[in-house]
Amino acid sequence: MMGGMASQETRTTTPTSIRTSEASEPSTPSTRAWTTRLLVLGIVLAALNLRPAITSLGALLEEVRDGLGMSGSLAGVLTSVPPLCFAVFGVMAPRLARRFGPGAVVCAGMAAITAGLLLRPYAGSTPGFLAASALALMGIAVSNVLMPVIVKHWFPDRVGSMTGLYSMALALGTATAAAVTVPMTETLGGSWQTGLAVWAGLAAAAVLPWIPFVRRRGAEPAEPSTARPEHARGEPPVALRVTRSRTAWALAVFFGLQATAAYITMGWMPQIFRDAGVPASTAGLLLAVTMVMGVPLAFVIPRVATRLPHQGPIALALGVCGLAGYAGLYFAPAAGAWAWALLLGVSNCAFPLALTMVGMRARTGAGVAQLSAFAQSTGYLLSIPGPLLVGVLYQHSGGWGLPIALMTGLMIPQMLVGVLAGRNRTVEDEATR
Known part of the structure; x- marks a missing residue:
């Protein structure tokens, strides 16, 4: 992460598989440079693919509903599938990575995304549409969990810059899919199947x-000398019962509520604008504006947050x-559409704030890993009903x-738990009392 968090993140324990590959496969500087460049390319391309499956569907949701004869309630189920898959399949990612290696799991995840996106329109x-979507989202889920792990393992001295690059690529992929899906569909003949499959x-x-x-189960870190096991520094890992920490629960609820808002926005905001009389292509651009706000703010928010003793004011x-x-969406959805898209884009940047607080609310790398797994899995489970309820109410x-x-x-409880999660304390203190 950024700023003060970098010192914590650079102390992540180097996996046994990585150390083994270093011992058994000595490399030259040119090989290491080639591996580094290939990993950077892989990280960027993977991050670009972590949201288009969701935002491209949001842009064409009306056409998909008409084509499949889907009711509003079923469409709500469809918009709830992403957080459900992230909660269920994301938990499997660390175990799969230990067995097969994180690179192999991410490769399989990208292949699953490819197959799911190709199959679901047809x-x-x-x-069948839901099953193929779940396949693509399974690939997104495991990759979503492992990408920050890969950044920490292979770029231990460049966590901030690589996390920024990863976040920027993720936001860029999200916004691009929202912006170009409708016009690209029209260019390719107007078939929503083609617009999604592309x-x-x-x-x-x-x-x-x-x-x-x-x-291979691992590959060399870019700078292996900087990644040292915690026990080498006299910091033995401590088994935490994270569920005993009030801060961990506050962070999990905050993560879940911000995810709820994000998936409601990605799944339903274009439809809100279209029902207000905004053309479909413009509605897609408005969603793109909302998503692209994450590109600059993903750099700014973590830097500001790590310099504050309390991150609650940012959440507020x-x-x-x-x-x-x-x-604005309630009183004048069409008249002020661009302003509302910008405001909601800023609001959705609670996601990088949540990730930043995960790193700040634990002292050790092991604590960060436990807190991250708990907050994300619990949070995604909590976010499942929101998009579904929106579809039912609509x-x-x-x-x-x-x-x-x-x-x-x-949004009100999200602000309140954000204040609680932003207090200057760690889960190690709370979970060992």
Whole structure:
């Protein structure tokens, strides 16, 4: 992460598989440089593919619903599938990485994304569409969990810059899919199947850089001398019961509520604008504006957060932007559409804040790993009902008043738990009392 967190992150324990590969496969500086460049390319391409499966569907949700005869409630189920898959399959990622190596798992994840994106438009039924979507989201889930791990393992002295590059690529992929899916679909003949399937090409390209890492459980870190095991510094790992920590629970709830807001935005915001009379292509651009706000703010927010003793004020400021954006969607969705898209884009940057606080609320690398697994898995589980409820309320009320009221109501507790999670304390202190 950025700033003061870098010192914590650079102390991540080097995996046994990495140390073994170093001992058994001595490398020359040119080989190490080639490996580093290939990993950077792989990280960027993988990050680009972690959201287009979701935002491209949001841009064409109305066409997909009509094509498959899907009700509003079923569409709500569809928008709840991403957090469900992230919660269920993301938990499997560390175990798979220990067995097969993180590079091999990410390569398999990119292949799953490719297959899912290629199959789902032509499944011919709602269950088939959901199954193929789940396959793609499974690949996203394991890659989503392992990408920060890979950055810490192979770039221990460049965690901040590589995390920034990864975050920028993720936001860029998210925004690009939202912006170009509708016009690209029209250019390719107007078929929503083609408009969704074309993103499989980007995922297929992301498979290639990871193929060299499939046959070995690890690869060399860029600077192996800087990654030292914790026990070498006299810091034995401590077994934590994270569930005893109030800060861990506050962070998990904060993560879940911000994820709820993000997936409601990605799944439903274009439809809100289209129902207000905004053209489909413009609605996609508005979602792209919301998503692209994460590119610059992913750099700024972690830097600011690590310099503050309490991150609660940032959570409050982001929440206020969200409340203002929801108010605009309720009273004048079309007239101020660009302003509401910007405000909601700022509000959705609670995600990098949550990741930053994960690193700041634990003292050791082991503590960060435990807290991250708990906060993300619990948070994604908590985020599942939100998009589904929006679909149900939209179908039964016939408008967006009640769904927007739900979004507004969820923002209040998000701000409150953000203040609690932002207090200057660590889970080690709370979980060992």
